Amino acid sequence: MRSAAWAVIDLDALKFNLQKVKHFAPDSKVMAVIKSNGYGHGICEVAGALKAADAFAVARVDEAVKLREAGFEQRIAVLEGFSDIDELSLHYQFKLEPIIYTDQQLLLLEKNRSQTLSHCWLKIDTGMHRLGIDPELFQAFYERISQLSAVSVMTHLACADELEHSATRLQMELFNRVTKNCPAEKSVANSAAIMEWPELNVEWVRPGIMLYGVSPFSGKFGEEHGLKPVMSLHSKLISIKNVKRGEAVGYGGNYLCNNDCRVGVAAIGYGDGLPRQIKSGTWILLNGKKVRIIGRVSMDMITIDLTEQPEAEVGDVCQLWGKGVPVENIAESADTIGYTLLCGVTRRVQMIYQGKS
Numbered sequence: 001m002r003s004a005a006w007a008v009i010d011l012d013a014l015k016f017n018l019q020k021v022k023h024f025a026p027d028s029k030v031m032a033v034i035k036s037n038g039y040g041h042g043i044c045e046v047a048g049a050l051k052a053a054d055a056f057a058v059a060r061v062d063e064a065v066k067l068r069e070a071g072f073e074q075r076i077a078v079l080e081g082f083s084d085i086d087e088l089s090l091h092y093q094f095k096l097e098p099i100i101y102t103d104q105q106l107l108l109l110e111k112n113r114s115q116t117l118s119h120c121w122l123k124i125d126t127g128m129h130r131l132g133i134d135p136e137l138f139q140a141f142y143e144r145i146s147q148l149s150a151v152s153v154m155t156h157l158a159c160a161d162e163l164e165h166s167a168t169r170l171q172m173e174l175f176n177r178v179t180k181n182c183p184a185e186k187s188v189a190n191s192a193a194i195m196e197w198p199e200l201n202v203e204w205v206r207p208g209i210m211l212y213g214v215s216p217f218s219g220k221f222g223e224e225h226g227l228k229p230v231m232s233l234h235s236k237l238i239s240i241k242n243v244k245r246g247e248a249v250g251y252g253g254n255y256l257c258n259n260d261c262r263v264g265v266a267a268i269g270y271g272d273g274l275p276r277q278i279k280s281g282t283w284i285l286l287n288g289k290k291v292r293i294i295g296r297v298s299m300d301m302i303t304i305d306l307t308e309q310p311e312a313e314v315g316d317v318c319q320l321w322g323k324g325v326p327v328e329n330i331a332e333s334a335d336t337i338g339y340t341l342l343c344g345v346t347r348r349v350q351m352i353y354q355g356k357s
């Protein structure tokens with residue numbers, strides 16, 4: 001039985017978007033970022049569709065173990081690496097490639113030098129000030145880690161999605177200066193940089209959001225970059241009623257009908273990951289045509305103005321995001337970004353996979 005709220009995941013679109021990455025960065029190897037359950041799409045299904053990537057990246061060691069246990073043998077980088085011996089042991093056991101960003105990690109590696117990592121990634125903080133070692137410490141770190149493991153070098157950009165921002169250039173200059181004489185392979189670019197900062201497409205690129213067909217740039221849509229949306233989120237109408245002009249709809253009663261109004265109720269709400277902050281007037285699709293959400297999003301339902309679709313019936317399908325109704329749109333209405341909406345789809349939503357994995 002199909003759940004009232006379901007997401008269709010188009011695996012062919014994932015593959016298509018991976019080809020787009022290669023088009024933007026033809027000389028780079030691709031580390032496909034599939035953290036947070038493959039940006040909400042299902043980590044193993046996404047990994048299956050992205051087998052042609054040169055490596056995967058996840059945030060946490062348990063995500064990587066899940067991939068290994070599902071049989072994936074590709075290289076896997078763990079963006080948060082390890083912070084204790086148990087997590088480090090899992091890296092040895094499952095041939096995972098930790099990101100190294102503190103001296104505690106280095107000390108732990110040196111203490112366990114009887115075991116070897118297949119590879120690791122040394123991360124430099126070039127200005128984001130989240131993870132990464134201080135640039136002045138790079139040379140010393142690099143020399144010590146090289147004794148223990150094959151190593152590549154990376155950094156992460158804070159503002160690559162803001163094209164006018166000076167930070168990206170400064171980060172790039174610092175990275176280039178610090179690693180100038182270092183023979184290791186390097187990696188800098190996330191999706192925004194892959195598409196807009198071609199000089200940052202060095203040996204490895206690390207696309208996330210663009211693989212899922214979504215734009216990292218505010219005010220833009222994935223389709224404008226030639227990407228295909230991967231997830232389409234759906235529900236169906238479970239009730240239709242007439243509401244008189246001046247009457248209120250939904251919790252708080254803060255939406256008042258301007259005219260006599262046909263109100264449809266669709267079975268999807270914040271319990272499914274639809275943000276409660278979505279504003280009245282945000283459009284979605286019903287039977288492939290635009291309709292507007294009115295009133296507040298509740299846990300299990302939304303209310304929709306059906307005035308422009310008098311023929312609508314209970315059971316009709318609405319689409320909250322996906323092809324023809326960009327997730328970026330609804331994200332903006334909720335003062336957030338497409339990333340959070342995709343990651344926030346809850347377990348109640350049934351995932352339906354289409355296309356070849």
Ligand SMILES: *Cc1c(COP(=O)(O)O)cnc(C)c1O
Binds near residue numbers: 190191210
């Ligand atoms: C999440 C992440 C990425 C991917 O970022 P997108 O903006 O989704 O392309 C790349 N690198 C690191 C270190 C990340 O944490």
